[in-house]
Amino acid sequence: MGYNWNWGVLLQPVATGEGATYLGWILHGLLLTAALTLAAWLLALLVGTAFGILRAWPSRLCDAIGATYVSLFRNVPLIVQFFIWFFVVPEVLPTAIGDWIKSITPSTQVFVVSVLALGFFTGARICEQVRAGIAALPPGQLQAAQALGFRLPQTFRHILLPQCFRRILPPLTSEFLIISKNSAVASTIGLLELSGQARQLVDFTAQPYESFIVVTLAYIGLNIVILRLMEWIQRRIRLPGMMGA
Amino acid sequence: MFALEWDTILAARSIIGAGIAVTLQVTLVAIVGGIAGGTVLAMLAVSGSRPLQLFSKYYVALFRAVPLVMLLLWFFLIVPQILRAVFGLSPSVDIRLVSAMVAFVLLESAFFAEIIRAGIIGLSKGQFHAAAALGMTRYQSMRYIILPQAFRAMLPIMMTQCIVIFQDTSLVYVISLGDFFRNTVSIGERDGTLVPMLLLAGAVYWAICSGLSGLVRFLQNRTAS
Amino acid sequence: MIALKNVSKWYEDFQALHDCSVAVEKGEVVIFCGPSGSGKSTLIKLINGLEDFQKGDILFKGKSIRDRDVRLPEWRRRIGMVFQHFELFPHLSVLGNLTIAQQKVLKRDAAEAEHKAMALLDRVGLRAHAGKYPSQLSGGQQQRVAIARSLSMDPEVMLFDEPTSALDPEMISEVLAVMVELAQEGMTMLCVTHEMGFARQVADRVVFMDAGTIVETAGAEAFFSAPQSDRARDFLGRLLL
Amino acid sequence: MIALKNVSKWYEDFQALHDCSVAVEKGEVVIFCGPSGSGKSTLIKLINGLEDFQKGDILFKGKSIRDRDVRLPEWRRRIGMVFQHFELFPHLSVLGNLTIAQQKVLKRDAAEAEHKAMALLDRVGLRAHAGKYPSQLSGGQQQRVAIARSLSMDPEVMLFDEPTSALDPEMISEVLAVMVELAQEGMTMLCVTHEMGFARQVADRVVFMDAGTIVETAGAEAFFSAPQSDRARDFLGRLLL
């Protein structure tokens, strides 16, 4: 088919004269993907837990607020959410703030936006897991805590949430894996994470196969590392006598 | 900046319409192809043959490890000639649409395979034995006894997955395929109305998906009672 | 008709059957009994080729299940089987349960299959329920449908694995009645059951198993009145309590 | 100490309690009994403010639960409660179960809480199990930990809702022994139980409920020897069978 394989291209200095190699770009992309995944997962955990608690809180209003969040963030495609965070949010905020946002270093901007978009999108899924996890606890646990004089926030903090998190740990760690893949959408707003680097390499080297193969392998490697990590965490957090330990 | 210019949207309705057509085509092909491929993979996974089981397992693992964005780019940038050869496409076919469809079918096959496999494993061993005891071959028991039950049990999850697919088709953006979302964005970029157009796109997706999720919940409750 | 020759079977490391041999003649009714976990279900499943085994041989009308030209689906088709938990197909109506294998396996046409199904439903007293779904029937009715389903394939032998043990007491008799009738019509039957009254009534022979071995094989009357082995005596003693 | 005044409670449309009045003095042990669904658990939960009620009033040391300055967590803290299914916190060790509320609610420091916890574990005979998790204990041990957990909050009254009915028979006595000791030390106790031997031993009074109403209140001896109402007689008759 007339393709000139040239794996050496990966080790060539980049055409932009920035003193890196193309492989270095890919590694940088891998680092960004990992950082983005971790940051977004933490945010998702935070947001998802907060709204999950709202949904489980014995108050119709709180439940409605949580449900609205879930509905909004689950029923709009991720890429649309990325675009809205990136293009719409600075425009609907007061002009001064919007202009300030736009003046931030672009690479920082897209990274932060990516964390927000992925975090809130995944948070909606985690919210539902937290809600279900709390609902699955025996109702006696809430009563037992209250009978000891715990206030509701203390009950959630010390009794319900710790149990809920142990139960939902497997889906929570899967979300980590899902975020690592969804993070590729960040390339659409210009973040040069792994998949963004793959495309940049195609542009600059005219050697599409080499860069795509390397980047795909990087994703598979990342996937395997995360799976191992998930197993490790799940083993660590298991309680004696529970969940088949 | 925020005012939707309805007349420009109206003027662009053919572009938006073409986008919707693409979105629906990709969604439909992904669902039909994904369920077909997923069924085959699930059957391989529960077949007695070790190599087939491994094939199914690694297929699913591979396609679930690679981001959809990468998959779309692979088929669009890297291997369109393979698609052409495999499908015997005429040179004038828009390779982006075919790439998107193939990428989605391959990926969704992996997802549906997991769902259907869970449905099959959820059945008691007795059902397999009962079918076999009547003299049914492996294929016949799958076709007439096991799969109908597995599908029925997994219907809500499969329907939810279909909604996810509908949302995910918007990622064809990365291969410049003009689906509903991309065409909406293009109009916004062209007319300087990106903000309202993005909000419009979000609202349309939200309305459709929350409507469909509501429908799934309704059906679920009805079959449960 | 059916013969097991020194059959041994392992589930991974665990040996479930040790060197079992039984021979069943045409028209005979043989009852298998023994404590839980003794290997009765395993033995029944082996005869129908539903599980693999590692040693020995199983013959049906003189032909080995290991024979190169034996096709398992055909083998199983000729041997009927009734399960403890009925295993009706929940997504098919009663009629559908009775016709599907006739049509797909025996390639009977719809009308013929339906005719046969209705005749069998008549026989087990459930003609009126043909259109219902399994979940709408009582356990006893479901088990009778399951027997009719097996019979629809014109089996030459029938295997029963504790067909009444999942049933409420008041439904046991209606299932046993169908089985008694079958036995009286001359069907060759191998039946795992703890219903000793039924066994007494129809059994030609009783096979007593324990811990994967066949401990004792005897004529029914002899077995119940004077079991040879201690273990069988012990077992019967506890059963009749 | 505790008084219910004409309390009525509805679960949506269903009236679970009709106009119930009881008064319990300091140091009294009052047993609640009655058939299933008669409202015993509901009544106990109301006293602890775990459920809302629509009519009447509940007083604790003369103060109404409806009072504006009553804070429910504090109210509940002062009233101990033991549940049928123990409700230990499975993610915490036995020691953790006993210290967490002391630290978070009573703001005791870790050392003090642990000291108290160990003393209580000693008292229920489980000092050696402090480091285990609830799932590693037997039911009887779990319930004794639950009692110790309640006591760790220095309650002025203890409520028990069928504390032994989820236990295997051989474990009931070890839990009852702890409760008898408590009663003898002068703890005010309200206890739902069907253990009539225990009731006879410790009860000052027995309250008999049926269908959401208090049918009879009597001294323990009087109740067991000569119940006034037909329903109580009937209930006792069936219980002693």
Add this chain to the structure above:
Amino acid sequence: PVAASGQNAPLDGTLKKIADDGVVVIGYREASIPFSYYDDAKNPVGYSMDLTAIILDRIKAKLGKPDLQVRKLPITSQNRISLLQNGTIDFECTTTTHNASREQQVDFSNTFFAIGTRLLTRKSTGITDFPDLKGQNVVVGAGTTSEILLRKMNADQGMGMNIISAKDHAESFLMLSTGRAKAMMMDDALLAGERAKTKDASEFIITGTPQSREAYGCMVRKGDAQLKKLLDETLAELQTSGKAVAIYDKWFRSPIPPRGLNLDFALSDDMKALFAAPNDKILN
């Protein structure tokens, strides 16, 4: 008489394939104003498309197939080389810069356009040349020569620019018009096209010293000498006969569809030189 010698040689390469299939497939760009972009009816039009049409007529004549089927496929900067290599398209004349790294994979015809890479900015920013970009946000098209040049300049001269890589011209311009970027660097002709799209075109200026001169050529498969020769001859004839200038005036100096805007973009010295002496050289 020039063409006659060609007609005698046996067909090979792409021309043979076209003759065999009875179909020729060309690539076009969807939004490169005024070279190749959609008119109101979603047909690709533009300067490059006019040249392509003339080339296609030549091919039909050469093959003696006036009814040769023509199919048009939209391409992007990312897939154009792949699609050409794998035979999806037969050639493309759009806006592809002829450079050395691409020569590894494909062959280029005679140059049909020459551009300089410059800046588009709002007049109000006061930016007039590249040194003014110090510490500013600047947008370029991802994978373009401009991106390479700008990043190089940034690294070499420590200018502290924040460089945004946008995936296409439209997105680049969006960054500029929404204020995310102070300036946009690209091929000057394309800058003129982007500027012409907007309603407040007068607020924007094209400015700055050209950082590079680039030659657009048609891409053909590597080693396909016969097709390249046909393209070279066709383009040279257009350029020397003055027809090319007429086409240039049509797209760069007159109102163009869909909105009747005039780019008002004068013929550059490079273009004049090119039309005087057609060649297939890489500009520096």
